[in-house]
Amino acid sequence: MTYRKKLIEVALPLEAINKESAREKSIRHGHPSTLHLWWARRPLAACRAVLFASLVDDPSSHPDKFPTEQEQEKERQRLHDLIGRIENVETRGKSTQTVRGLVSWNDITNTSVVEEAQREIARCLAWEKGDEPPTKPEKVTEYLSKHAPPIYDPFCGGGSIPLEAQRLGLEAHGSDINPVAVLITKALIEIPPKFANLPPVNPDSRKNSLKTKTWYGAQGLAEDVRYYI
Numbered sequence: 001m002t003y004r005k006k007l008i009e010v011a012l013p014l015e016a017i018n019k020e021s022a023r024e025k026s027i028r029h030g031h032p033s034t035l036h037l038w039w040a041r042r043p044l045a046a047c048r049a050v051l052f053a054s055l056v057d058d059p060s061s062h063p064d065k066f067p068t069e070q071e072q073e074k075e076r077q078r079l080h081d082l083i084g085r086i087e088n089v090e091t092r093g094k095s096t097q098t099v100r101g102l103v104s105w106n107d108i109t110n111t112s113v114v115e116e117a118q119r120e121i122a123r124c125l126a127w128e129k130g131d132e133p134p135t136k137p138e139k140v141t142e143y144l145s146k147h148a149p150p151i152y153d154p155f156c157g158g159g160s161i162p163l164e165a166q167r168l169g170l171e172a173h174g175s176d177i178n179p180v181a182v183l184i185t186k187a188l189i190e191i192p193p194k195f196a197n198l199p200p201v202n203p204d205s206r207k208n209s210l211k212t213k214t215w216y217g218a219q220g221l222a223e224d225v226r227y228y229i
């Protein structure tokens with residue numbers, strides 16, 4: 001088997017990853033850290049970037065596709081931009097910097113950003129196997145579930161690594177010596193998928209919107225949690 005160098009072994013867009021990882025510390029809504037405090041929780045942005053860059057090949061691994069150094073650098077830059085790029089935004093005459101891409105807390109709720117990342121991972125796996133890379137999102141997910149390596153964090157703590165692995169379409173496992181960490185991770189990655197795309201069951205939602213609304217991901221479960229707490 002030919003050994004292919006992964007992107008993480010060559011270069012990462014560290015400035016964007018660091019910037020967004022630091023920003024996550026101040027997010028107080030919708031972040032797993034608000035579910036339960038876990039002291040050594042790794043930033044989700046960093047976990048996402050590391051997982052992605054560990055699975056995607058560095059372009060120098062494909063001299064048949066990127067024969068010159070310039071072509072490899074151009075492709076590497078495209079992958080870096082997909083992970084994270086810093087953009088200047090002008091608001092009322094003031095210039096601020098925003099991180100966009102896979103590591104961005106705001107962009108990650110955009111399904112096309114996740115789909116693009118999953119497509120890149122599937123493309124590398126397909127190139128390695130000599131398959132035609134899948135392009136349609138459902139085919140990509142199917143391909144990843146069959147061929148992507150499972151991810152295991154034996155010291156999963158707050159569950160950041162399994163959570164991000166799952167987001168990238170990978171089979172995720174975690175364990176920890178501390179039962180509190182296990183409970184947090186279960187609540188984060190094991191329970192929500194069981195209710196994926198299902199409507200809430202609380203009486204109000206049943207009366208009002210069950211028949212008309214389409215529930216994606218954990219929206220139905222979240223609605224029930226809000227109702228019953």
Ligand SMILES: C[S@@+](CC[C@H](N)C(=O)[O-])C[C@H]1O[C@@H](n2cnc3c(N)ncnc32)[C@H](O)[C@@H]1O
Nearest residue numbers: 040041042155156157158159160176177178181
């Ligand atoms: C730095 S934290 C992990 C952070 C986690 N990866 C995250 O992103 O949230 C280290 C974890 O290792 C766990 N741990 C320490 N010794 C262990 C052992 N012998 N077996 C399993 N887990 C252990 C601790 O309970 C702690 O949750």
